[in-house]
Amino acid sequence: MYLIGRFSSFASVIKFSKNNFNMDWKTLVRDTTASGWEDIYDATAMSEILSVVQPPNNEFLWCAGYSYRDNAAPSARIAVIMKMDDDGEIKFIK
Amino acid sequence: MVSGGSKDEKVSCTLFDPVNEYIIVAGNSTSEDYAPAANDHAFAYAVDLDGNWKWGKFFYNVSYAVSTISGCQIDDNQNLVLLGLGDSMPVVMELNTIDGTAIKFVSLEQIGSSDTNVPWYVTYGGIHHDVADQDDGLAYYYISFIMKDYLQVVKVGRESQLIEWNYQYIYDGTET
Numbered sequence: 001m002y003l004i005g006r007f008s009s010f011a012s013v014i015k016f017s018k019n020n021f022n023m024d025w026k027t028l029v030r031d032t033t034a035s036g037w038e039d040i041y042d043a044t045a046m047s048e049i050l051s052v053v054q055p056p057n058n059e060f061l062w063c064a065g066y067s068y069r070d071n072a073a074p075s076a077r078i079a080v081i082m083k084m085d086d087d088g089e090i091k092f093i094k
Numbered sequence: 095m096v097s098g099g100s101k102d103e104k105v106s107c108t109l110f111d112p113v114n115e116y117i118i119v120a121g122n123s124t125s126e127d128y129a130p131a132a133n134d135h136a137f138a139y140a141v142d143l144d145g146n147w148k149w150g151k152f153f154y155n156v157s158y159a160v161s162t163i164s165g166c167q168i169d170d171n172q173n174l175v176l177l178g179l180g181d182s183m184p185v186v187m188e189l190n191t192i193d194g195t196a197i198k199f200v201s202l203e204q205i206g207s208s209d210t211n212v213p214w215y216v217t218y219g220g221i222h223h224d225v226a227d228q229d230d231g232l233a234y235y236y237i238s239f240i241m242k243d244y245l246q247v248v249k250v251g252r253e254s255q256l257i258e259w260n261y262q263y264i265y266d267g268t269e270t
Contacts, residue, residue, distance in 0.1 A: 003238055003247065005218055007263075018224065018236065021247060021261045051219075 004063065006048035011065060013049070013084060025088040044069050045093045046080050059086045095145045099125020101132060106219070107166030109174070111191045116140040116148055118174060118191065122162035123152065130154050134161035136178050138194065149194040153180070153187075160185060165219035170226075173197060177221035177237060183207075184217055184239045186250075200255060202248065204241065216240040223252070234258065 003014040010028040017024065030043040049065040061084045066077035083091040097103075097119075105121040120138035129135035129152040136159075139150035153160035158181035165177035174189040180201060188198035204213055220238025227234055233252035238245065241262075249258040 001222065001236060003220065005220075007245065016247075018227070018234075018249070019229065021249075021259055 002052070002061070004049050004052050009047075010043055011046040011049050011063075011082075013061065013063065013088060015086075015088065027084065027088040027090065029082070029090070029093070046082055047077075049082070054086075060084065060091070061086065095141060095147065097128075097139060097147075097150070099123060099128030101125040101128075103128065103137070104162075106162070106164045107176075109166055109168055111140070111168055111172070111174075113172050114140075114148075114191055115143050116191065117143070118166070118168075120163040120166050120176060122164075128152070134159065136160040136163040136176075138163060138174070138176065138189065140191070140194065149192075151189070151194045153178075160187070162217070164217045165221035167221055167223060169223040173223075175221055175223040175235075177217055177219070177239075179215060179217055182212055182215065184215055184237060186221065186235055186237060188223070198252070200235065200250065200252075202237070202250070213242045220247075 001016055001018050005012060010030045012028045014026045015024040016022060029046045045067060046065055047068045049063040052061055052063045054061050063082040063084060065080060067080045069078060080093055082093045101124045103121060103123045105119055107120040109118045111118055118140045123129045123135050123137050124132055126132035136153040140148040142148055160178050160180040163176045163178040167175045169175050172191055174191050176187045178185055184202045186200040187196060189196055217239045222236040225233050235250045235252060237248045245263040246260060247263060248260045251258060
């Protein structure tokens with residue numbers, strides 16, 4: 001099961017077990033230099049995920065939301081979309 | 095078709111009901127000419143694919159209105175499952191998609207809460223009704239909300255109304 005939205009000021013996707021909430025993986029869209037995350041997008045790329053769809057029999061999640069562009073000084077929101085595989089790897093954010 | 099009143103309506107959900115072929119919309123209203131009073135009330139309504147009104151509900155109870163609907167799902171029983179706030183606490187409602195009649199109402203209250211000591215909550219869209227768990231075949235609600243600054247994820251038995259587990263999720267800024 002996925003928990004999707006904005007967590008700790010970052011757009012986030014968390015995959016967890018329904019039985020015990022054990023976390024399979026977690027991806028936050030944030031500065032990759034902070035802790036060695038593999039994704040190549042910093043926190044300005046996407047600030048919150050508002051809706052998501054996973055086509056049937058498809059490994060990719062399509063997440064729609066917005067970016068503040070400047071996370072430290074939120075102002076205008078710009079619509080963005082993110083493609084992610086079901087291992088939590090971001091394919092692109094546009 | 096126009097639906098709303100003289101003040102604000104906020105839509106949180108737009109769903110397609112494939113069985114009845116309805117579009118279902120839900121959210122929050124503060125219009126006294128749309129709901130009974132000019133404070134927060136939840137609403138849900140359905141129209142057919144030609145835009146004809148099929149049913150509409152506002153949720154009002156003199157002191158304890160369901161103030162907003164923030165999450166929606168059509169479950170595998172084809173019922174409409176809604177997450178909102180009622181009496182300032184998270185509530186889950188199940189409605190029949192045909193006419194909007196209520197099937198189930200579950201309110202989550204922290205143990206130890208009282209009339210003068212209710213933690214603050216915020217709900218977003220975090221609701222899922224699993225009608226038949228793959229292990230035990232029972233129905234469960236999975237609900238997520240904010241309580242006192244922290245993200246909560248709760249698994250609740252639909253029939254037992256028992257909390258199977260409740261995790262408070264805190265990000266420490268270092269975890270990978």
